[in-house]
Amino acid sequence: MSNLQSQTWNHTLPAALLLLAPFDILASLAMDIYLPVVPAMPGMLHTSPTVVQLTLSLYMLMLGFGQIVFGPLSDRIGRRPVVLGGAALFILASFLLAMTSSGATFLGLRILQAIGASAALVATFATVRDVYAERPEGAVIYSLLGSMLAFVPALGPIAGALIAERFGWQAIFTTLGLLGIVALLNALPNWPETRPKREGMETVAFARILTNASFWTYTLGFSAAMGSFFVFFSTAPRLLIGRVGFSEIGFSLAFATAAFVMILTSRFAKRFVGRWGVAGSLARGMLLLLLGALLLGIGQGLAEPSFWSFLPPMWIIAVGIVFATSVAANGALREFGSVAGTAVALYFCIQSVIVGVAGTLSVVLLGGDTVWPLAGYCAVMALITLAALARLSRR
Numbered sequence: 060m061s062n063l064q065s066q067t068w069n070h071t072l073p074a075a076l077l078l079l080a081p082f083d084i085l086a087s088l089a090m091d092i093y094l095p096v097v098p099a100m101p102g103m104l105h106t107s108p109t110v111v112q113l114t115l116s117l118y119m120l121m122l123g124f125g126q127i128v129f130g131p132l133s134d135r136i137g138r139r140p141v142v143l144g145g146a147a148l149f150i151l152a153s154f155l156l157a158m159t160s161s162g163a164t165f166l167g168l169r170i171l172q173a174i175g176a177s178a179a180l181v182a183t184f185a186t187v188r189d190v191y192a193e194r195p196e197g198a199v200i201y202s203l204l205g206s207m208l209a210f211v212p213a214l215g216p217i218a219g220a221l222i223a224e225r226f227g228w229q230a231i232f233t234t235l236g237l238l239g240i241v242a243l244l245n246a247l248p249n250w251p252e253t254r255p256k257r258e259g260m261e262t263v264a265f266a267r268i269l270t271n272a273s274f275w276t277y278t279l280g281f282s283a284a285m286g287s288f289f290v291f292f293s294t295a296p297r298l299l300i301g302r303v304g305f306s307e308i309g310f311s312l313a314f315a316t317a318a319f320v321m322i323l324t325s326r327f328a329k330r331f332v333g334r335w336g337v338a339g340s341l342a343r344g345m346l347l348l349l350l351g352a353l354l355l356g357i358g359q360g361l362a363e364p365s366f367w368s369f370l371p372p373m374w375i376i377a378v379g380i381v382f383a384t385s386v387a388a389n390g391a392l393r394e395f396g397s398v399a400g401t402a403v404a405l406y407f408c409i410q411s412v413i414v415g416v417a418g419t420l421s422v423v424l425l426g427g428d429t430v431w432p433l434a435g436y437c438a439v440m441a442l443i444t445l446a447a448l449a450r451l452s453r454r
Contacts, residue, residue: 123411130404145178
């Protein structure tokens with residue numbers, strides 16, 4: 060650890076979490092919070108369901124593509140200007156989203172919101188890597204950030220449904236802007252620069268990272284896990300509200316059960332990771348995705364869509380997601396401490412591209428109001444990851 064880090068970052072663990080967690084949470088919350096109103100948005104924005112789906116898919120894609128710019132930029136100019144600039148753009152886009160009634164404008168502003176979120180996200184994770192890579196608190200930071208993120212899909216849609224019911228859907232995005240302001244005002248006086256002072260690393264970083272087999276294997280595992288949840292929340296509103304007949308609040312509560320399974324599993328994940336190791340945990344996570352996909356297919360073939368044919372298999376998938384995400388970052392990034400910003404950017408960028416493209420295609424091609432997109436994505440990505448993991452172990 061450089062002297063710069065030790066001299067400038069002297070926050071206690073609670074203070075550090077108050078700085079770091081909001082930007083991580085907001086990037087995810089902006090994806091989840093308006094899910095309850097997604098089925099009604101084509102009418103509200105005078106557009107098609109496909110455009111509304113793109114507001115989810117392009118957000119995910121830009122969250123990754125933006126990081127391929129902001130990761131190396133944070134290695135060059137520092138973490139602080141990137142996180143603060145990204146937060147400011149996120150806030151501006153959120154307030155503008157609350158004012159639009161056009162589908163095309165809404166889509167463009169969602170892209171701007173994702174760019175801001177991606178800048179803040181990559182700078183946050185690079186800061187964690189800068190400061191805590193050689194400290195025992197590092198495991199605690201990652202574990203707590205992961206646990207907090209598990210609450211976002213549990214509580215975000217519920218909060219969105221309540222806000223929309225009382226104040227209208229525009230208030231959802233006003234809330235995101237206000238939360239961003241609170242996070243930014245806390246960061247301005249308290250977020251010091253942590254970038255290590257090293258020279259000549261940027262020109263070789265991409266080739267070094269992209270030719271690493273471990274990086275690709277665990278990034279595929281992360282993509283399988285995160286994409287499973289992306290396809291779940293892309294299809295769940297149409298299936299549970301549109302076909303099963305849930306209310307917005309009822310949908311939000313049903314949706315939250317998968318997130319609560321993730322929260323519960325995360326409490327025990329550290330114990331299982333210690334027993335199984337990084338590779339073993341990823342393999343078991345992928346096997347659970349396969350099992351969930353099989354049960355989804357059986358339920359779709361035997362009965363009409365219902366809570367019981369859709370959610371219990373998703374609970375199994377949720378456990379697999381936790382096992383995979385608990386180890387994916389360590390497996391992918393452990394060899395790249397000297398280029399943390401670039402490595403984190405590529406990790407999230409590749410994941411976002413895979414999830415955005417493959418996940419969206421599965422929803423569009425396999426029927427967004429059925430379980431087939433989720434079952435297909437889980438099965439295919441889990442098998443690809445298991446094959447890559449087997450090849451890595453042989454090497």
